[in-house]
Amino acid sequence: MKILVADKISPKGVAFLRAQKGFEVVEAYGSSPAQILELVKDVHAIAVRSETKITAEVFAAAPLLKVVGRAGVGVDNVDVDAATERGVIVMNTPSGNTIATAELTFTHILCGARPVPQAAASMRDGKWDRKSFSGIELFKKTLGIVGLGRIGSEVAKRAQAFGMNVVAFDPYLSPTRAKAMQIEAVTLDQLLAQADYITVHMPLTEQTQYMIDEAALAKCKKGVRLFNCARGGIIKEAALIAGLKSGHVAAAGLDVFEEEPLAADSELRKFPNVSLTPHLGASTAEAQDAVGVEVAEQIADVLAGGVIRNAVNMPSLDAATLKIIGPYLELGSKLGTLVQQLATDRVEKLRISYWGKLLELDANAVIRAIQRGFLSRISSEGLNYINAPFVMDRLGVQVEVVKSNQETDYTELMLVEAVTAKGEVFSATGTLLGKASSPRIVALNGREVEAEPKGALLVYENHDEPGIIGMVGTLLGREKVNIAAMSLSRNNAGGTALCVVNLDSTPTEATVKELTSHRAIKQALVVNL
Numbered sequence: 361m362k363i364l365v366a367d368k369i370s371p372k373g374v375a376f377l378r379a380q381k382g383f384e385v386v387e388a389y390g391s392s393p394a395q396i397l398e399l400v401k402d403v404h405a406i407a408v409r410s411e412t413k414i415t416a417e418v419f420a421a422a423p424l425l426k427v428v429g430r431a432g433v434g435v436d437n438v439d440v441d442a443a444t445e446r447g448v449i450v451m452n453t454p455s456g457n458t459i460a461t462a463e464l465t466f467t468h469i470l471c472g473a474r475p476v477p478q479a480a481a482s483m484r485d486g487k488w489d490r491k492s493f494s495g496i497e498l499f500k501k502t503l504g505i506v507g508l509g510r511i512g513s514e515v516a517k518r519a520q521a522f523g524m525n526v527v528a529f530d531p532y533l534s535p536t537r538a539k540a541m542q543i544e545a546v547t548l549d550q551l552l553a554q555a556d557y558i559t560v561h562m563p564l565t566e567q568t569q570y571m572i573d574e575a576a577l578a579k580c581k582k583g584v585r586l587f588n589c590a591r592g593g594i595i596k597e598a599a600l601i602a603g604l605k606s607g608h609v610a611a612a613g614l615d616v617f618e619e620e621p622l623a624a625d626s627e628l629r630k631f632p633n634v635s636l637t638p639h640l641g642a643s644t645a646e647a648q649d650a651v652g653v654e655v656a657e658q659i660a661d662v663l664a665g666g667v668i669r670n671a672v673n674m675p676s677l678d679a680a681t682l683k684i685i686g687p688y689l690e691l692g693s694k695l696g697t698l699v700q701q702l703a704t705d706r707v708e709k710l711r712i713s714y715w716g717k718l719l720e721l722d723a724n725a726v727i728r729a730i731q732r733g734f735l736s737r738i739s740s741e742g743l744n745y746i747n748a749p750f751v752m753d754r755l756g757v758q759v760e761v762v763k764s765n766q767e768t769d770y771t772e773l774m775l776v777e778a779v780t781a782k783g784e785v786f787s788a789t790g791t792l793l794g795k796a797s798s799p800r801i802v803a804l805n806g807r808e809v810e811a812e813p814k815g816a817l818l819v820y821e822n823h824d825e826p827g828i829i830g831m832v833g834t835l836l837g838r839e840k841v842n843i844a845a846m847s848l849s850r851n852n853a854g855g856t857a858l859c860v861v862n863l864d865s866t867p868t869e870a871t872v873k874e875l876t877s878h879r880a881i882k883q884a885l886v887v888n889l
């Protein structure tokens with residue numbers, strides 16, 4: 361397996377990769393986009409920080425690629441949609457650099473209050489100027505934190521230790537969590553109006569881009585101090601520059617910029633009351649070792665076919681979760697494959713319903729497994745949990761998920777219905793049996809049966825009359841297809857019977873055709889699971 365380390369990650373991480381049996385590690389830092397296209401031709405994994413761009417073109421040039429590991433948080437340099445489409449896992453290391461970035465943010469906040477960089481520069485110039493560098497205190501001032509996630513929360517703790525009053529705006533923050541942290545959750549407008557210091561800690565998205573623009577700044581107190589150690593573009597640089605010029609903004613601290621590297625002639629470089637760092641949030645020895653080793657371990661796990669951690673384009677399944685959810689994944693995958701084969705027309709909608717313990721678990725991976733199962737016989741190579749929803753969408757198959765707490769005869773139940781364009785519904789219902797949580801089909805097209813979803817299954821519907829089972833057995837026996845198990849269900853005596861037969865091998869098409877042509881057989885098909 362070949363791993364390309366495209367950005368400089370911790371030597372400990374690289375050493376870990378090199379120590380794995382069968383791994384060949386290529387370190388190529390600062391490569392041009394053209395060089396990257398050449399380098400990825402035969403690689404199975406790429407490790408990056410924020411510099412190397414992994415574009416759709418790169419994915420197209422890397423047919424063997426399974427995983428892109430980001431030693432850090434932001435995956436803005438990776439085209440995650442292109443990765444998803446190609447079934448490549450993108451993973452990050454979300455917590456290894458939290459403290460480093462929180463500490464750098466706090467350093468900027470302190471420099472916004474006390475002009476230490478300016479005083480240090482004046483000392484370097486040989487001066488002893490005690491008049492020009494007085495500051496203000498943090499004590500009793502209000503810090504507004506926009507985005508109270510990992511880093512925002514750590515910044516909050518440090519601010520509280522300095523005696524600051526902390527308010528936060530985060531639309532996804534639960535009021536209980538804010539309360540537990542002794543932080544007042546407020547609206548963005550309230551935050552802008554109340555804060556003496558504002559620091560942003562969200563990803564750059566359509567919603568967060570230019571969140572702090574001219575209009576937002578107009579709502580701030582005169583003399584507000586602004587900090588961004590998250591992503592360039594959350595604070596609009598033009599608005600900040602205008603605010604600094606007018607004196608509305610008293611100071612700022614930036615680690616990230618709309619364009620990186622920041623242009624040498626950027627106006628931002630000219631303000632003495634602005635502290636700038638070149639995207640150094642994660643640049644501590646501790647953080648780099650943490651994210652470097654973590655990303656190396658995560659990549660090795662994926663390539664060894666093991667646990668997938670911190671994937672940004674699929675639900676993460678650690679060993680403990682996998683143990684619980686594994687049987688549901690197997691059942692879901694089988695039911696998906698089964699209904700696809702039962703359906704006689706183009707499926708427009710896949711309706712997935714579930715009951716029981718799965719309601720208490722994160723069913724996201726199971727829903728993906730059902731879709732992967734459904735697509736397994738109709739889609740191209742390279743299908744996996746990651747790109748299955750994408751492929752369903754591309755094929756125009758709508759997916760509806762129904763969680764049900766209605767009582768059933770089973771403690772676990774999963775129903776997958778394939779709805780065709782004509783409105784016909786083909787369905788398979790399954791459960792997990794016993795201590796081993798073995799998957800079982802308990803209904804097909806709404807008729808109760810009991811069959812193991814494994815190997816070849818002959819499914820036929822017939823007029824309920826004597827001799828049919830014997831006829832089927834003779835037909836199968838003629839070509840030495842052994843019957844492993846059989847489950848029969850009929851609506852009423854003399855009505856219609858549905859039979860599911862587990863077979864040890866797959867009968868020929870000719871045999872199935874012969875069976876179908878029997879006067880009492882309404883329909884018959886063989887499904888492979």
Ligand SMILES: NC(=O)c1ccc[n+]([C@@H]2O[C@H](COP(=O)([O-])OP(=O)(O)OC[C@H]3O[C@@H](n4cnc5c(N)ncnc54)[C@H](O)[C@@H]3O)[C@@H](O)[C@H]2O)c1
Nearest residue numbers: 433434507508509510511530532561562563589590641642
């Ligand atoms: N400067 C650096 O070197 C450096 C290092 C690490 C992380 N970062 C960046 O810092 C940011 C935060 O990282 P994190 O690990 O704390 O992430 P996180 O996911 O833990 O936290 C992000 C928070 O932002 C909130 N959020 C999302 N959209 C929002 C919106 N529209 N308004 C307000 N809040 C919103 C989320 O609910 C979440 O609580 C990321 O952009 C990350 O890339 C920068």
Ligand SMILES: O=C(O)[C@H](O)COP(=O)(O)O
Nearest residue numbers: 409410431432433434642
């Ligand atoms: O998102 C991150 O983790 C930071 O931006 C760090 O980026 P870096 O690895 O390039 O320092």
